[in-house]
Amino acid sequence: MDDSLAFLTSPAAVVLAGLWGAIWGSFLNVCIARVPKGLSVVRPGSHCMACGKPVRAVDNIPILSYFLLRGRCRSCGARFSIRYALVELLTGLLAAAIFWKFVAADPDGAVAVRLARFSLYFAFAGALVVLAFIDLDTKLLPDVITLPAIPIFFLSAFGAHDVPWLERVIGVAAGYLFVRLIADFYYYVLKREGMGLGDGKLLALVGAVLGWKALPIVIFSGSFLGALISIPLVVAARRRAPAAAAPPAESSGDEAGEPSLARVQVPFGPFLAMGALIDLFAGPAILRLLLGGFFDGN
Numbered sequence: 302m303d304d305s306l307a308f309l310t311s312p313a314a315v316v317l318a319g320l321w322g323a324i325w326g327s328f329l330n331v332c333i334a335r336v337p338k339g340l341s342v343v344r345p346g347s348h349c350m351a352c353g354k355p356v357r358a359v360d361n362i363p364i365l366s367y368f369l370l371r372g373r374c375r376s377c378g379a380r381f382s383i384r385y386a387l388v389e390l391l392t393g394l395l396a397a398a399i400f401w402k403f404v405a406a407d408p409d410g411a412v413a414v415r416l417a418r419f420s421l422y423f424a425f426a427g428a429l430v431v432l433a434f435i436d437l438d439t440k441l442l443p444d445v446i447t448l449p450a451i452p453i454f455f456l457s458a459f460g461a462h463d464v465p466w467l468e469r470v471i472g473v474a475a476g477y478l479f480v481r482l483i484a485d486f487y488y489y490v491l492k493r494e495g496m497g498l499g500d501g502k503l504l505a506l507v508g509a510v511l512g513w514k515a516l517p518i519v520i521f522s523g524s525f526l527g528a529l530i531s532i533p534l535v536v537a538a539r540r541r542a543p544a545a546a547a548p549p550a551e552s553s554g555d556e557a558g559e560p561s562l563a564r565v566q567v568p569f570g571p572f573l574a575m576g577a578l579i580d581l582f583a584g585p586a587i588l589r590l591l592l593g594g595f596f597d598g599n
Contacts, residue, residue, distance in 0.1 A: 306412065310405045315397050318404075322396020322423065323363035326389030329427055333388065333434045336443055351379035363389040388430065395426045395578070402582060417460040422581060425454060425510050429574040432503060436570030442499030447506055455509040464512040472508020476516055477501040500569050507577045515580040518587055522576035523569065531567045 308314055332342050334350070347356040354376040360366050367386035373379065403418040428450055436442050455469055480501030507519055580587070 306408075309412065309415070310408045315401050315405055318400035318419070319393040319397030320363075323389045323393030325396070325423075325427060326392030326430075327361065327363050329392055329431050330385050330388050332431045333438070336431070336445065337435055337439050337441070349374040349376060349379060352377035363393070384434070388434065392427060392430060395430070396423050398582065399423050399426060414460075414462050418463060421454070421457050421461045421510070424457070426578065426581070428454075428506070429577055433571035433574040436499075436568040440497075440568045442497070442503050442570050444499075444502070447499065447502040451502070451506050451509050454506060458510055464510070468512035468514065469509055472511065472513040472516060473505045474508075475513050476504030476506075476508035479516070479520070480504055497569075500573060503570055503573055507573070507580075511577065511580055511584065514588060515577070515584050518580045518584050519573060519576035522579045523572035523574075526575055527567060527569055527572040530572075534567060 327347070328342070331347065335342050345355070347361055348354060349356065351374060354374070357375070360370060360375055362369075364386050367381060367383070370381075372381050372383065374381065399422045400419050403422060404415045407415055428446065432442050432446060435446075451473060455473065458464060458469060459466065478501075480498065484498055484501070504516065504519070508516060511519075
């Protein structure tokens, strides 16, 4: 193994991948802030949302700048959300983990394929991060991201030589139809809103990259994590609800006006994104464990 190939399996390469990811995390923050407002993610450059002053290059160092500036704009002193640093840290950690799994830990694979997998899965993880945080802010998964991302990632996945194209075609269709059926059931049968179709487009995006075999893991993991978060929210909401707030007799049926799990709005996109990352790192192993070798994984 020559020096260049040996470097790809070294801890230094993993660290560099993490730094590369943190730098891209700054751009993801721009997307999270601007896409819901319909603004360009290219122009103008990074600037303070309060005073409009451009962010200096020395103040745009991922993660570190937030703490060096103590979370404030150098020009006007307006506070920045800690989320900017957290997104950069998260993206850096994801980049390092993806590089380790698909490049450094596979020293016998073709270098071009290993690097193609890193590029694909890092971009995929970045899209998941953007969509998750936008959903947290707005309870929407913007079509301007999901719709073009589905064909782009589907075509890009050919370079990874990982999941067969037919499995990914089925994944796109099954991911969307799963949510569409649930949404239609809620709307036409229960006469209220259920899952949003944005979740279906997100699942279609997941299927375009990871294939249909990933969908059960993604949905189950997302539902489990969503319940872990939603149930405490319901408990907290019940404790805050006024004791005298009794509903009319023909209301939803929640006793004493207390909110139920069905009435608490928790965006599902972030949990689907977490489920997709779980499958990305451990999906084949989970399938083999649960199904006893019925599926061969990827």
